[in-house]
Structures are given as structure tokens and as C-alpha cells.
Amino acid sequence: MAGVNKVILLGHLGSDPEVKYLEGDKVVANLSLATSEAYQDRNGNRVEQTEWHDLELWDQQAKIAEKYLKKGSQIYVEGKIKSDKWTDEQGQNRKKMKIRVLSFTMVGGKPEGMATTTPAPAAGMAAMPSSSPAPSAPMVSLDEGDDDLPF
Numbered sequence: 001m002a003g004v005n006k007v008i009l010l011g012h013l014g015s016d017p018e019v020k021y022l023e024g025d026k027v028v029a030n031l032s033l034a035t036s037e038a039y040q041d042r043n044g045n046r047v048e049q050t051e052w053h054d055l056e057l058w059d060q061q062a063k064i065a066e067k068y069l070k071k072g073s074q075i076y077v078e079g080k081i082k083s084d085k086w087t088d089e090q091g092q093n094r095k096k097m098k099i100r101v102l103s104f105t106m107v108g109g110k111p112e113g114m115a116t117t118t119p120a121p122a123a124g125m126a127a128m129p130s131s132s133p134a135p136s137a138p139m140v141s142l143d144e145g146d147d148d149l150p151f
Helices: 059-068
Strands: 007-013 018-021 027-040 046-058 074-087 093-107 139-141
Touching: 007 093, 018 059, 027 059, 046 059, 046 074, 059 093
Parallel strands: 046 093
Antiparallel strands: 007 027, 007 074, 018 027, 027 046, 074 093, 093 139
8 A cells, every 4th residue: 555645834934945056957946934833831821833844846846936935925835755864974874854845835915025017927837727716826736636625
């Protein structure tokens, strides 16, 4: 039986995307995403916990992220967990977990400084049914399958 490796996150970017252009027209963008949850402890005090997630976007998604995403942008992400393994300069084995983004949607308002006349990117947009209203922010997807999410 096959396993499932799926991550869904909704949070705010902790910094502007770090974009690198590689050989052969490959582009990668690295982002940090903060997700927060709040609860009350035993004493009735509000406690807020923030988790930071390292995101990796490739090619067209990376280009869109570079153009439209800024620190503080709120995004909805679907992806999968990936791990990088390497040996550091001291010979220690290292491992880092990250989220390989398969699709993302910008939510919330426009980031500060973005022109109101900037057109949304056409490339990489997921097809929307004709009965749905047009999205107000670019939606990027590598997965062409339908899902039943209400947004």
C-alpha cells in the first residue's frame, strides 16, 4: 500500500523570497512561513505558539513568488515534506526538513508597494470552473487534479 505525504499550511511569510537562478533555466525560491495557533492554558492565560516552515518552490512558481510575494504576505500552501541530508565541514551528518510546494494561493490583501494595475500572471494558473468567480490573487498549481476544497 502506498503512503501519503501531504502538507497543508496557511500562514504569513517571515521574509521576502530568496530566489536563485540555476543552470538550464531552473529557478528555485526559498521562503519561511509562520503558522500560529492560540489556546488557553490551565490558568486561563492566552498562549500563542508559532511554528516556522521552510518552503521550496521551483521554476514558474518561484518566478511568481519572486514577483508577487513579500514579507508578511499570507499564503495557502499545499505540498509535501522533503528532507535534505548532507555532511557538514566537521564530518557531521545533517538533515533538514522542508516543504516542497506543489501549489500555493495568495490570500489576504495586496502587499504594500504593489501597484494596483499589476496584472495577475497567466502562466501556472489552475483552471477554474466557469461558475466560480475569478480569483483575486494568483493561484499556482502543479497538480491538475480536482479537489473538493471550498477555496
